[in-house]
Amino acid sequence: MGIGSRFYPNLYKDSVSLMTVSARVTSIPGIEAASVVMASATNVDNLAQAGLGHFEVRPNDLIIAVSGSQEACDEALAVADKLLSASPGDGGEETTAAPITSIQMAVAKDPALNLALISVPGDYAAAEAMKALRLGLDVMVFSDNVNPDAELALKEYARDNELMVMGPDCGTAIVNGIPLGFANVVRRGPIGVVGASGTGTQEVTVRIHQNGSGVSHALGTGGHDLADAIGGISMLHGLAALDSDPATAVIVLVSKPPSPAVAAKVLAAAQDSDKPVVVIFLGADPAAITRDGVYGAATLAQAADMAVELARGQQPGTSDFTVSPEIGSALTDLADAMSPRQRYVRGIFSGGTFCYEAQLIHQTHGITAHSNTPVAGNAALHDIRVSREHTIVDMGDDEFTRGRPHPMIDPSQRDCRVRDEIADPATAVVLFDVVLGYGSADDPTAELTSIISSARGDGSTVAFIGHVCGTDLDPQDRAHAVAGLQSAGVLVASSNAEAALWSATLLAALGGNR
Template identity: 55%
Template sequence: MSVMHKVFANLYQDSVSLMQISAQISKLSGIEQASVVMGTETNLAQLRDAGLDDGCKAGPNDLIIAVRGEADACAEALEIAHQRLNSKPQDNDADGPRAPQLVSLEMAAEQQADINLALISVPGDYAAAEAIKALNLGMNVMLFSDNVSLAQEKQIKLLAQRKNRLVMGPDCGTAIINGLPLGFANVVKAGSIGIVGASGTGLQEVSCRIDQLGAGISQALGTGGHDLHEEIGGISMLHGLQALASDPATQVIVLISKPPARPVAERILERAQACGKPVVVNFLGAAPEEVSRTGVTAAATLADAAGLAVALANGQPAADSVTLIPHQDVEMLQQASACLPATRRAIRGVFAGGTFCYEGQLLCQQQGFIAASNTPVKGNAKLADIWRSQGHTLIDMGDDDFTRGRPHPMIDPTLRNQRIVAELNDAETAVVLFDLVLGYGAAAEPASELLTLLSQHQSQNGPLLIAHVCGTEADPQQRSRQVAALRQAGVLVAGCNAEAALWASQIAHIQAEKNGETA
């Protein structure tokens, strides 16, 4: 195996573009691993950890292509990445005057004075400074970048608070502003429901579910995962809540987060109660009695949050919670698991979405199944070896454990698909639970590569597969097409992440009964 690299001095591209190039060249025959990153100290360290450093010398403003594999394949990968990086967008008026290339926020503000939002996707070492520049220019900020310290995040958000501006992030991967999807977002119908979410995939799940129920989104605002920490105090969520309360197009508001620090939760719930509009709150794992109050409705799951919001927007009674499994579903799962040997007892979850893994753990736990994870919820165990499952195991493949030097599995699902196959080949596995996340930035055909692998590994008495597809009909990947492909391959497709986790738990109960046990 060879390791090769190429450095481009003073060349910058945003992280999503780099992950997409990494994904493209990673799929070349003969390539074992590939990474396209900026030459920051953090990225250089990650290249070393991934075995992709062959003496690479680069500065933070330089772009690095690093590959490992067969020598000819590495050379081809470097050339393809080089071509992608140097390709120019099609110019609709090649003979006409060209606008000057914008090289700074200041230049953008000078060229177009009404710009009021900056999307920042630079290495974390520089992200805070760029966010502060944007705020001082009067812009709101979507900070896609991660690796920003809590101290820097607090500094940025206190400045935004003084300037009455919104900061989405750091590590904000999803937003929909005035109908425009930003980051990993989906194509949803316009409507009267506004969302503020501290979770990217949680925000995607709720917005897609609202779309599937026939309603639409006014705005979907991300906050970043650390906003509700006690040190930050929920500054962005409180600002987003107030903005939606003042928005004439928004009739119902949804708030999504893992359980905040208690003082932060109380502050947010007090503001929600006083905002003058119905608010649905899903603090994942929080007791409903701690959340509900006049004007504020607690939702047990992400899907329930969407259902409650649509019911409120339509002036209709809420449907039953998705946590109540219909009798016909129980019968279907009993039939599906009839051929499973009693020795197959374990739930194995392999997720691209971190919030889906979190919610799945909570629901399995409520059904009596304590699981191991690389990102365990309270009461679950930390997985000793992230590459080897033990008993019931639910893995977040989008966590830093698995993405150092690799694209996120929503962009390139190769590593995640390999883990699914590994779980299928484990004699303990009763059911493999997984998600497919659609939308902008995600893999073009997320089901196809997985189904090719599954066709090579499924056996008559092998584990069941349960999937949840987060997306809409208007997404580039078209949700119904992905669902149909999965079902044709024998995968059980649930309507939402919570339902998928409950189905998996039901199968584990059935397997336990075969052994004369309870969960």
């Protein structure tokens, strides 16, 4: 086993570019782990914890660190060098203009600019975001690991100057039809979204598109915005902005449960809106949310469905998902074919909110699970490498991605986990998501379908239940991904909530058979 590394002095690349290079390097046969990062204190510490070496903190430098066979490490360093050394002029066009090296230079060159996307190591993101705000720009902070005090200072400044901060840790947005970060291609339309969850926002916008409607804007807030320390500043600003937007007729608010005080503040603002507002606070009782002009939803998919109905001038339905007779029969047949040892669901998610929602839905059916990101009432999975009984994991969490690309960018770690769960004789259901769109892998199901087809070919009876978050307009094409999974024997649900319901239904059938 070899380890290799390389420094690039004073070379900056944004986070998405670095993750893309890291995914390309990781895909090289023989590479066990790879990381391409700026040499901030946090990143240097993460490299050490991942066993990729010890480095000095030199924040202006870029580091690539790899482990694997020596031949693979040498190839990986060469590939990374080529990718990182490419310049905008390498396409053959002459470039004579001076490069833009600061936000201030960009605004001076084009005063019409009004949004800055910050994607630098978290240690420096707040300073860059404040520079943008002082220049009068709204800001999307893709970066994570920003100090809560710094986040509050940014958002208070933005609020006082009628600007918006999306983030920190805002991975998804759609502004004027332009997808930012991890986002899907959806048609324009009358529904605006403000989301404190990236994949939650993706699920809602995708479902709106699939239902024939469209999205005016999808504004992210970051995952910490609705905590007491921040007070929902960005969600309140986003709500007000959509309320005054003539292109928006219906508003959807998306979040995991806020603190009670922040929830009360957000719901009061929603009730004061001139437009109908659908609210999904995952895990909260919809009845406790519903009031004049505000409609509580139980699931992400239901929130999208209600918004589409409201946009069409209809009274929204509130019924839960049900299992069709056809699917019910298929689930029963699978349960009947399983051995007595097969008892457990193994949920493997790249979307943190999908993992959260799946746990909640299983709980409503009496199924508690272990997780690295457990909801209230579920147990913590102390060794994330090994499933225990019912297990539902978020493989996009920091524990899994330290020193590795996110599974949306590089699904190989997820695919290995699926293979391991299939090999466990106690596994009854493998439940998973596939997230399409900008930022995600070009073909996130290629290896997965091969693994599942091989498992079914050896005579084992494991139920594979999946959900594809994407649209027909995405670069990967949802119809293509769904067809490939179905041909491998996967039951593909229309939403994450429906997939979790199918899983819980099959487990209930197993309980009745044992």
